[in-house]
Amino acid sequence: MWDLRTPSGMFFALLGLILVMTGLLHPTARAPLLDFNVNIYAGAAMFLFGGCLLWLSKRRS
């Protein structure tokens, strides 16, 4: 039986990557009430979370 952490990890790593790229490519894109680039920070957190899930599933196998 495959480990759910593998596809979940891949999903969040990819999602994080997309957000970080968006943050880097559009550094001036801001939400009306924010003065910092939330895409980069949230993206990095999601990428890390995805990486952790992948590491856990790899360790198990």
Next chain:
Amino acid sequence: MQLHTVDYLILVLYFAFVIGIGWLLKRRVATSSDFLTSSRSVPLWITSLAFLAANLGAQEMVGMCASGAKYGIMTSHFYWVGAIPAMIFVGIFMMPFYYGSRARSVPEYLKLRFDEKTRAFNAITFATMTVFSSGISMYALGLLFQLMLGWSFTASVLLSALIVLVYTLLGGLTSAIYNEVLQFFLIVLGFAPLAILSVLKAGGWEGMAGRIPAVMTHSWSYMKAPADNPMGVEVFGLVAGLGFVLSFGYWCTDFLVVQRAMAADSMAAARLTPVIATFPKMLLPFIVIVPGIAALALHDMNIGYALPAKNGGLDYDQALTTLMAQFYPTGMLGVGLTALMASFMSGMAGNVTAFNTVWTYDIYQSYFHPQANDRHYLLVARLTTVFGIALSIGTAYLARLYNNIMDLLQLVFGFVNAPLFATFLLGMFWRRATGHGAFSGLLAGTGAAALTHGLTTAEGKGGWLISVHTFTSTMAQNFWIAIFAWSTCFLLTILVSLATKRKADSDLRNLVFGLTDLPPEEHGGIRLRPATVAIAAGAVCLALNFLFW
């Protein structure tokens, strides 16, 4: 609110992964049991998160944020008074009978414990309710996306229903459960930044507390009289109505959530499923309720954020979506919307899979075609998935056309659900309780609920017979309806049971306390003891109540 290519890309990525997970699980489905009950093979951490996610529909996300803005941190009572004790109770005390009886569903447990008519009553009302509630949440999602993004109602409803249909049809209950875990992670990671950003902008908890009335930041201090707080409830009504009757009625008897624990791979895992789920559950108010409170504080700060107006007051239902529009740029906006879609899908798949099992085993196999081979039931289960989703879509349109009928139906469902916990409590812990007692108790409890509604009014609702009492709020009225329904069911079940013939002890083995061999605490390779985890969960929950007293 305007979406860009990257937002759509995130939505498509999510669709691809949920369908992909269904596809990977397709090979695991060989029998009706694989499709409908996961053949009791799902690991503990997955059943625990699915137990939570199945209940975490889009209406809960939007509704709890709205309640945060309307009632403040008192909304946390739904978690720290309502859900947590009930989840601990179902895991520690009730799961040994649900899981140990080998019943495939909650109605089937009623058949084994009581009789056919009690099962039929529960199965038919439950199946009807799940279809309607899935349709109503689909309607809410269609309306939300129409309002927020200008998407067509039909496109939103059909697209989301189609995705749920595909992955549920491919992998059955296992696919729904596995996807619920992915959806749970996405809901948390998608909404947690919103909570952090909105609270920071509003000056942190202290800053918010300084700007809004004190009643909004205290959960217990203003509970002496109904007039003291915006919920219009007092301590007894809250603790007995919400904390005991309604919450225990939902978390301990609703097959939608209990099914997740019953899919666990061992008795110990089944018992631990709801208990472990209490930890993320008790932290959810910080993600779903606190942003609503922040929205209210931001509204008063005049910094460019305002809750929309409605009927002379504020439209609290738009708290979540307006916050997203103000705090999420393109990219995170796509994540937030996808999380909203994920919460809707997890709730809908929960309804669909519970409906499938009850329809196939408790209605079709019991009353229409009892002796068919397993391949036949697998086919029926698959067809039921399509049929159930089609019915839900029909209900969504019905809700769009006849909003009043839906309100009435939800009211009636509330009457049916209110007494349920009394039946299960007596069934599991009193071997003298009989089928006639349970059935008459359920009918009388439902009647008592309707009667209480007919005799009392709140905010212009109820009192259709004659009004003998007026409640401060409909919420207080609902709590008291539940209290009367539960008490009537409890008393009548005892009286009728004493007057009717009980089942022999040999027929009640593994169904009732005292006649069930409780499993050793360490089982299935799990070292955690359910009771120890439950005590830890209870302590944290108590601490949270004191922290926001």
